[in-house]
Amino acid sequence: MPVPKERAEISLRKRADTLAESVGFKVLGVEFKRSKDQTLKFSKLTLDCGKHVFEKTWSHFRKKQTCQKCYNSSIKTDKTRILAKISELNYELLVSLEQCYRNSRSLLPVKCKICLSEGTTSWNSLRENHACHKKGHNGARTREYRFEESKAAVLPFGLELLKLYDEGKEGQRLRKMGTFRCISHPSHIFSTRFQYIKNQRKGCIVCSLTSLNKPERELLEWITEELKLSCETRVRNQVRLKKPVELDIFIPDLGVAIEFNGAYYHSQEHRRAALLHSLRRYPNINVEEKLQEWTKRAQDKSLAGEKKGIRIAQIYEYNWQESKETEKDKIKTFLEGTLSEKFKNLLCSSEVICSLDWNYGPLLSSHGFVSGEILPPSPVFVKKGKVLGKHTYPICEEGDHKYTIYDCGHKIWRKPR
Numbered sequence: 001m002p003v004p005k006e007r008a009e010i011s012l013r014k015r016a017d018t019l020a021e022s023v024g025f026k027v028l029g030v031e032f033k034r035s036k037d038q039t040l041k042f043s044k045l046t047l048d049c050g051k052h053v054f055e056k057t058w059s060h061f062r063k064k065q066t067c068q069k070c071y072n073s074s075i076k077t078d079k080t081r082i083l084a085k086i087s088e089l090n091y092e093l094l095v096s097l098e099q100c101y102r103n104s105r106s107l108l109p110v111k112c113k114i115c116l117s118e119g120t121t122s123w124n125s126l127r128e129n130h131a132c133h134k135k136g137h138n139g140a141r142t143r144e145y146r147f148e149e150s151k152a153a154v155l156p157f158g159l160e161l162l163k164l165y166d167e168g169k170e171g172q173r174l175r176k177m178g179t180f181r182c183i184s185h186p187s188h189i190f191s192t193r194f195q196y197i198k199n200q201r202k203g204c205i206v207c208s209l210t211s212l213n214k215p216e217r218e219l220l221e222w223i224t225e226e227l228k229l230s231c232e233t234r235v236r237n238q239v240r241l242k243k244p245v246e247l248d249i250f251i252p253d254l255g256v257a258i259e260f261n262g263a264y265y266h267s268q269e270h271r272r273a274a275l276l277h278s279l280r281r282y283p284n285i286n287v288e289e290k291l292q293e294w295t296k297r298a299q300d301k302s303l304a305g306e307k308k309g310i311r312i313a314q315i316y317e318y319n320w321q322e323s324k325e326t327e328k329d330k331i332k333t334f335l336e337g338t339l340s341e342k343f344k345n346l347l348c349s350s351e352v353i354c355s356l357d358w359n360y361g362p363l364l365s366s367h368g369f370v371s372g373e374i375l376p377p378s379p380v381f382v383k384k385g386k387v388l389g390k391h392t393y394p395i396c397e398e399g400d401h402k403y404t405i406y407d408c409g410h411k412i413w414r415k416p417r
Contacts, residue, residue: 009030009032015062016061025066028053030045041059045057049070051067082123085123090131091113091132092113093108094118101123105122107122150178157203158184161180163178176193178194179191180192216249219315233249234248235247238250238305238310241301256313257305261314264403268379268404272287272291295406296376298408302357303374311360314407315327316380350414350417353375354413355407355408356407364413365413374411375412377409
């Protein structure tokens, strides 16, 4: 049962008097105030510390929050020390110290004697030797902008610091930027904010962008170790649509690329969710049109690769997880440059429908076939009972699927009469 109002107020006053006596204060008055949960934690106490009269809520006072004025005076630094530090860092104070200094976080208006730029600083920054770095003339004097210290700070992340500089618009806060080189891959050189590397504790950004997931690494190891082929990963300068597109695994000796399509990331459900999320920022997006563009993207990539003389094979994650040996046999046939048995039986016919997932177009053209119309992508439904990583696919029928992936479509090849 709740405590009656009078008893609660009497109890609070006794507890406040006891606590005030223990710290040498005196309670001058209490303004009782109940909160939503019917407690008196928001009650205001008028207290006397012997030098000042101030107010505190009971919630703050019982957490041993004392007189703020006494606390500020106890932590104030000797003013001669502050003025000496300002002079040491080539600053000039624009107003008197009594007007602007209250505590170590107070902003002090200063002017640099070298570049004559004006700004603010605090005692916390001054005692850390943070001098003016707008023009870079005092950069070597500050702790954060010392090149050698910054260079040593990024070594544990496998990076070598090449250059340190400031970047930003006039009148805005400058950002500390750095140019870095990956120690493991010296060709990886990039620029980013120094604090991003220091705080996020991440290594080479290029390596993180070119890294492969577990199934892709399995496929790459099989190609390099068993087939003895040299590969490049995450290649961006071979095929272009509106801009260069990425090829997951590229074998330059054979002019072949392998695309590994993840079951979730390449699904319509994931892409629709991403588009609906982006509507908050870009409300004029037509979701259905964008979905159709994404659906045709794999097809456009295969056709663009064919024009560049690069054959692109599409591998789907659920097929790889279900039967790796079947997919390996398909890749072997594809890399050897031979048609599968299915297509060999159709070579005597006048028309062949070739899947763009496994683009045998160049081989068909070498057998006298001429490319015809292109059929649009069709949906591929994930089968029942599959578990891929963290995603479960309980699909059994066409109308009741969880994730839908579209293939690259087909192309019709005909023999001229």
